[in-house]
Amino acid sequence: MAKRHYIPITADVPGAASQGNCALIRKVIRTALAAQGVTAACEVDVLLTGDAGIHEINRDMRNVDRPTDVLSFPEFEFHPGEVPGEEDADPGTGLVPLGDMVISMERVAAQAKEYGHSKRRELCYLVVHSVLHLLGYDHLDEGPMKREMRAREEAILEELGISREA
Structure with missing residues (x-):
């Protein structure tokens, strides 16, 4: 039997953690991990919030005094293409704690409208x-790292059947 990832999702804004959103988020995380070659069972904690909530977290954790669309707090410092193994698992749970993600559902709606696609696609x-x-990719520069990350994003979205128009 395949190991399953543990993906708890909480929300501090009404309606954000709907059954549909939670199922979609879990499917996307599992697909992205598989596409990256992750075979170890992992834990990814997700918080769905609004602009005020993500602004507070951004200020407290990163000293950036503004809201943003998504924040990622990796547990490990992987390099792009590197994947966690069983040796990274928490002995108590048997799961690799990859880290936390925080998503502003207000930004999801605003950016979907701005880019002319669905909230589902933006999420x-x-x-x-x-x-x-969480797996070590970054886009701090406009160079090869950013291009590699964008290429991986597009490949995973394509695997999910999510187009820019979706």
């Missing part, structure tokens, strides 16, 4: 983006 994109951050 999927932000979840994939965050998983890649």
Whole structure:
């Protein structure tokens, strides 16, 4: 039997943790992990919040005094393409604690409108983006690292059947 990932999802804004959103987020995380070659059972904690909530977390954790769309807090410092193994698992749970992701559902709606696609597509994109951050990808420059991350995002979204128009 395949090991399953543990993906607890909480929300501090009404309606964000709907059954549909939670199922979609879990599917996207599992697909992204599989696409990256992760075979160890992992834990990814997800918080769905609003602009005020993510602004507070961004300020407290990163000293950035503004809201953003998604925050990722990796447990490990992986390099792009590196994946966790069983040796990274918590002995108590048997799961690799990859880290936390925080998503502003207000940003999901605003960016979906801005980019002309669905909230579903924007949510999927932000979840994939965050998983890649948890696995060591970054986009601090406009160079090869950013291009590699964008290529991985597009490949995973394509695997999920999520197009830019979706």
